[in-house]
Amino acid sequence: MTEFRYELLAQDGKARLGRIHTAHGVIDTPTFMPVGTAATVKGMLPENVADTGAQILLGNTYHLMLRPGAERIARLGGLHKFMNWDKPILTDSGGYQVMSLAKLRKITEEGVTFKSHIDGRKFNLTPERSMEIQHLLGSTITMAFDECTPFPATEKQAAESMRMSMRWAKRSKDAFVEREGYALYGIQQGSVFENLRRESSEKLAELDLPGHSVGGLAVGEGQQIMFDTLDFCVDMLPANKPRYLMGVGKPSDLVGAVMRGIDQFDCVLPTRSGRNAQAFTHRGTLNLKNGRHRDDDRPLDDQCNCPACTKYSRAYLHHLIKAGEILGAVLLTWHNLAYYQDLMRGMREAIAEGRMEAFARDFHAGQEGGDI
Numbered sequence: 001m002t003e004f005r006y007e008l009l010a011q012d013g014k015a016r017l018g019r020i021h022t023a024h025g026v027i028d029t030p031t032f033m034p035v036g037t038a039a040t041v042k043g044m045l046p047e048n049v050a051d052t053g054a055q056i057l058l059g060n061t062y063h064l065m066l067r068p069g070a071e072r073i074a075r076l077g078g079l080h081k082f083m084n085w086d087k088p089i090l091t092d093s094g095g096y097q098v099m100s101l102a103k104l105r106k107i108t109e110e111g112v113t114f115k116s117h118i119d120g121r122k123f124n125l126t127p128e129r130s131m132e133i134q135h136l137l138g139s140t141i142t143m144a145f146d147e148c149t150p151f152p153a154t155e156k157q158a159a160e161s162m163r164m165s166m167r168w169a170k171r172s173k174d175a176f177v178e179r180e181g182y183a184l185y186g187i188q189q190g191s192v193f194e195n196l197r198r199e200s201s202e203k204l205a206e207l208d209l210p211g212h213s214v215g216g217l218a219v220g221e222g223q224q225i226m227f228d229t230l231d232f233c234v235d236m237l238p239a240n241k242p243r244y245l246m247g248v249g250k251p252s253d254l255v256g257a258v259m260r261g262i263d264q265f266d267c268v269l270p271t272r273s274g275r276n277a278q279a280f281t282h283r284g285t286l287n288l289k290n291g292r293h294r295d296d297d298r299p300l301d302d303q304c305n306c307p308a309c310t311k312y313s314r315a316y317l318h319h320l321i322k323a324g325e326i327l328g329a330v331l332l333t334w335h336n337l338a339y340y341q342d343l344m345r346g347m348r349e350a351i352a353e354g355r356m357e358a359f360a361r362d363f364h365a366g367q368e369g370g371d372i
């Protein structure tokens with residue numbers, strides 16, 4: 001059996017090249033985790049997600065507890081078997097999604113009660129129930145149950161919210177079922193306040209967890225405030241354990257956050273925007289709805305080897321999007337996931353060779369390249 005272990009392989013400034021060993025396989029970091037909300041990466045077969053280079057997926061506890069239900073997935077062999085993905089899966093704790101999707105939410109020290117946005121049924125989510133659900137799913141990496149402090153928040157509001165999340169982190173650890181090769185991550189809160197981020201980090205250090213995430217960011221603060229916060233809060237987390245920045249982000253967010261010491265990312269952007277005709281390319285983003293593509297027989301991205309870029313033209317992709325064809329969403333999702341994985345692989349290689357600064361410069365130059 002494999003014990004859960006983080007290997008720090010190289011550093012270039014604050015950027016880290018690493019490897020996470022888990023019961024379901026190895027993750028090369030920095031890594032991007034495609035979001036598989038309802039036990040599927042929307043529009044993609046799991047084998048094709050793996051072909052893009054993805055080594056770990058994110059699953060959403062909130063969605064799966066509502067439908068089809070955690071006990072049902074457990075009875076059917078767990079989430080890996082259910083969705084035919086045998087590599088690592090990180091599941092979030094459900095708290096964040098409750099606050100952004102559920103109806104009639106009520107937060108107390110105990111946890112959150114809410115009504116399903118699907119059929120109005122009443123549910124109760126506590127640190128203990130969240131741990132039970134993630135265990136039933138068979139999650140490789142379980143996230144502690146927390147409250148994402150909204151932005152902006154006063155220091156007093158941020159302190160109260162963070163302190164509740166730290167009490168919930170302790171309850172999460174006490175309820176977490178330890179299994180070799182599996183892990184519980186703590187979530188650092190504290191909004192944009194250095195003293196609160198430090199207090200949160202110290203409380204998490206007492207729990208001695210195998211990994212941590214930076215929470216409370218990518219909540220509307222904007223890239224500069226996010227980077228300014230990362231400049232001081234990432235180093236407060238143990239250097240010998242993975243650091244995961246939740247919900248991030250667009251390509252330039254990933255480059256900037258890797259350079260500030262982040263190892264893991266998840267974001268709905270590549271898949272959600274792929275379904276909305278937006279493509280990320282080495283020369284910037286473009287929207288295939290735009291009529292300027294209708295006669296363009298060039299590939300979407302001449303540096304990409306995904307099926308959308310090697311087998312089809314921009315004109316064809318534009319046609320599929322305008323016609324509302326399912327294949328349009330599938331091909332753009334596929335491409336965006338491949339682009340994100342290429343970006344992560346490029347950063348891993350750059351860190352290994354000590355040229356992350358140059359990589360970032362070339363990345364930004366390409367994005368502003370124009371004439372795409």
Ligand SMILES: O=c1[nH]cnc2cc3nc(NCc4cccs4)[nH]c3cc12
Binds near residue numbers: 092096146216248
């Ligand atoms: O503190 C957090 N705790 C637990 N889950 C999170 C998820 C998060 N996702 C985003 N941003 C990504 C977004 C996706 C769609 C709207 S915002 N920020 C996040 C913060 C947290």
